[in-house]
Amino acid sequence: MSYTLTFSQYHEGLKEGKFLGLKCDDCGAYTFPPLGVCSNCGSSSMQVTEIEERGTIRTFTVIRVAPEGMTPPYAIVIVELEQGPWVMGNIVGLNPDQLNIDLIGRNVIMGSQPVKGDMFTREDIRVLTFHVA
Amino acid sequence: MREVAIAGVGMTKFGISEKSNLEMFAEAGLEAIEGSGVEPKDIEALFFGNCLGPFEEGQAHMAPFAASELGLPMSAPATRFEAACATSTVAFRHAAYLVGAGVYDIVLVGGTERAAAMGTSLATRTFAMGAQSKYESPAGLTFPGVFAMAAHMYAKKYNIPLEELKRCMAEVAVKNHYNGSLNPKAHFQKEITVDTVLNGMMVADPLQLFDCCPFSDGASAVVVAEANKVGDLVKQPIYVAGMGQASAGALYLQKDLTRVRARETSIRHAYDEAGVGPEDIDVCELHDCFTIAEILAIESFGFYDFGKGYDAALIGETGLKGKKVINPSGGLKAKGHPIGATGTAQITEIVQQLRGECGDRQVEGAKIGLVDTLGGDFGTLCNIILRSS
C-alpha cells in the first residue's frame, strides 16, 4: 500500500501556494495535513485534493519562551477550516503583544511561510500561517 | 493473570544534580532493590525509562548500561522505554503485565533524566520533539504553549473570565508548592502565594512561570513482582489493581483541548480493571506539568463535571485536608519533572502514601491511589491504580 500524499508532496504544494489534502472516497471527509488514512473513518481510499483557505480560530497562545532557534514572541493558533480539518500554525499580520481571548472565533485565511531548519530537522520547512480575514 | 504487587521504591531528590543519568538511576534502583529485601541478582528484567539522553549526554541505548551499574545478571533483558513525559509509567505498565502473565517473577522498573542540566533553550527544543515534527514543531510549539491553548479554550468554552480562571490556576500552584514544602525529595520546598504566580514572567499566554513545572534532574525506580512473592519479602505489599494506557495523534486532530480523550479512554480501562470508580480514589498523583493540566485531569477522572473542576484548589477540596487529595508530593509543579523519572516517582509517592509513610503530607487512611501521567501533546496517557489490601 503506497502512501497517498507524502509530506514532501504536501510541502511542494505549499511552495506553490497550494494546500494539498485528501478527500475520502468512503465518507467524503477531508484530511489535512495528510495522514495514512482518513482522519474521520479510517479508510485508506482517498484522493488528493486542494483544500480551501478559509477557517475560524479555535484557540491560540503567544510563545514568550521559545525553543532553541526560534525568536519570541510569536503566536500559535489552532484553526478549524471550513471544510472540516483542524490545523495548527502561526498568526501573521497582528502584533503578538496585542492579542487577547477575543481572537478566538475570528475568521482567518490560510497561507504558509518558511521556517529555518535546525540541526535536528536538517532542512527548512514551511509552516501554515493565518491572517485575519 | 497473576496478581502483581510492588515490593520496594526508590528515588533521588529531584532538582539540580551533578550526577550522570546512570549514577542517579543507580542510587534510585539500589534503594528500591534494598527496600524489597532482594538482591540485584534476583532481578529478572529491567524496564528502563529515559527520553533525552542522546541530547543531554550524547548517550543513547542507556538501558544495558543501567543494568550493569546495578549489577543485574546478564540474563535480565534491559529495555529502554520512551513515551515523552509518560515514559516510566508506560514502562511500569508493561512490566506489571509481563509479571502478571508469568513471564517474569520479579523485575525492576524506573527512569532517569537530566533536564535541568540542559538549559532552558535546548530543553525546550528537545521537549518539543514530543510534538509532531512536520506539522506542529515548526510553528514553534512548546509544551507550555500546548497547555496555554487548552487554558484559553477552557475559558472560552465555559465562559469563565480569563482572570478568574488564572486565579484558580494559581491556587493549584500554591497548593502543590505547599505540599512540596513537606516533601524532602521535592525540587522546590518553599511555599508561594497567588501573587507569586500572577507576578511571574509570561511563558506562553496565559501561563506564567509559576503555572509551569520546572526542568529537573532525578531518577526513580520500583521493584514489581508476583504478589505472593512480595508478601514473602516485605511487610506491606502494594497491589496493582488496574491499569490503562491510550494514545492519540497530533494536538490539532484532538480539536477540543478541554477534553483529553486519551485520558478518558485510559482511566475507563483502569477503573474497569480495578473494579473501582472515581469515588473510591483516596489519593491521586496526576500530571500537573502546568496548573491548567491538573484542572483538566480531575475532570477526566470524574472527580468533577466538565467545566466545574477549575476552582477545586481555590475552595480547598484538593488540598491535603480536602475531600480528594491531589498531588500530595507537590506534583510535577513542586516535586519536579525529570521526565523519564516522573512516572515511577508518582508511583513511589502513592506506594508510600498507601503504606502510611509520608509524615506531614500523609493522607490519613489512604487505601486506594491513582497515578496519572501524560506524554507529549496529549499523545500518551497512562494510569495506574494501586491498593494497600
Ligand SMILES: [Zn+2]
Ligand atoms: Zn473517511
